[in-house]
Amino acid sequence: MIIYNIWTVLQWYVRPILKWFLRKTTRLCELQRICYGDIAGAQRTRNVEKSLSLSRTKDVKEVISFLDRVVLEKQFVPNNFHNLLDPSISIIMRVKKINPRLHSAFISPFRSCLEQIWSYKNLVIEVEELRTIQFDSNNIEHEEKLLKLWSLLVPDETLESRISKQWQYIGFQGDDPKTDFRGMGLLGLENLLFFASQYPRASSHVLSHSLHPTYGYTFAIVGINLTAMAYYLLKDGCAKTYMFNAKQYLPNLNLFHRFYCFLFYEFDKMWIESKPQNIMEFSVIFKKFENAIRTELADPASVFRINIEVDIV
Structure with missing residues (x-):
């Protein structure tokens, strides 16, 4: 000091x-x-x-x-x-x-x-x-976005009802996803929705990993945790490397969503490569991932892209 x-x-x-x-x-x-x-x-x-x-x-x-x-x-x-x-x-x-x-x-x-x-x-x-906008189940627009998330991630299965155990399939904790959005508000839902709609192949790829019998994890909850990471990286300025090196775009909300998608895809890759014994290893691997991202962002020459790799886990 x-x-x-x-x-x-x-x-x-x-x-x-x-x-x-x-x-x-x-x-x-x-x-x-x-x-x-x-x-x-x-x-x-x-x-x-x-x-x-x-x-x-x-x-x-x-x-x-x-x-x-x-x-x-x-x-x-x-x-x-x-x-x-x-x-x-x-x-x-x-x-x-x-x-x-x-x-x-x-x-x-x-x-x-x-x-x-x-x-x-x-x-x-x-x-x-x-x-800061909290998910409101009485808001039609919020509800439509949530239902759209299901239809994008699970297009071949109809949601039986708005309150359903089916939500756990895509990684929510309980029967009603709205309780999981409290920390990051509507931002968490918007991030997940952008990933599923703009990167359908990547989001499907990641979701399949989250359902793995050995290395599986809660897709939506992890996604909301990654929203928090992206948010704090933005707030403390670390995300400037990503934003300023995106030559085709100025920093805007779409670019923030793209940054989030990159984080989600890369975290999934690290998680699978780590071969965790169970979900209890999440906090350790998540911190390791955050440190790796911060190190990469510290290099002003770093450029971030989602590169889909076909693998069998």
């Missing part, structure tokens, strides 16, 4: 001197060096975010506060990017003395970083709101 505090103090004084020296020798500000030198994706965006957050310049701080406020007002959406980011970029370039005619190549990568940074902040709020 003492060493950390000393390092923090040293950074406070040394950082401006180092930035001044590099500016004089390279004729580029820190943001330019990042946008020109770092690989596009998590490495570049996280470094831009760090540079902006450490800035002591009043105008830069005001831009950050403005964009943060826009996110809270739920106005940071693609249709507004032009009106929000153009003036923000202009202010930062003016403050950093970046000539737009000489450094037009800076604008595009810097804009992409800003889009990713504040889309991520917007996603955190969106996911939090979904998590």
Whole structure:
């Protein structure tokens, strides 16, 4: 703790001197060096975010506060990017003395970083709101989503009634799944539904493993536990590696669902490879899995994809 505090103090004084020296020798500000030198994706965006957050310049701080406020007002959406980011970029370039005619190549990568940074902040709020919505059996939309989950996972078997022991087949604890969604709210159901609808082959593959006579586990309960993992990885910023390296997408709810699907598929793979004697080994394997994911996310070059492997267990 003492060493950390000393390092923090040293950074406070040394950082401006180092930035001044590099500016004089390279004729580029820190943001330019990042946008020109770092690989596009998590490495570049996280470094831009760090540079902006450490800035002591009043105008830069005001831009950050403005964009943060826009996110809270739920106005940071693609249709507004032009009106929000153009003036923000202009202010930062003016403050950093970046000539737009000489450094037009800076604008595009810097804009992409800003889009990713504040889309991520917007996603955190969106996911939090979904998590706080409790499953309501009197809500027709909630009920329809739950029934759809059954039909997607077990298309060849009709659900005899809404309250049924059949729910245990797909890994709920009792006869009524609504009690299992308490911790993660509607987010847990939305994650499971996305996995079953968007990755039918992968979800069917995982469900078949969960029904294994020796290595089986409760599919839905594990899925809700993985929702919690994805949620906390998002909240503490570890998920930025996944989000910022997804080149075709900005951080949004669909991308969060895809992240969850990746976690579910990979956890299932680790579980089967671990050959557990019984479900009592779940907490140990789950923690091992979380540590492995955190280690992988610590590498800004990591890219995550679901690669279906045909196996016989």
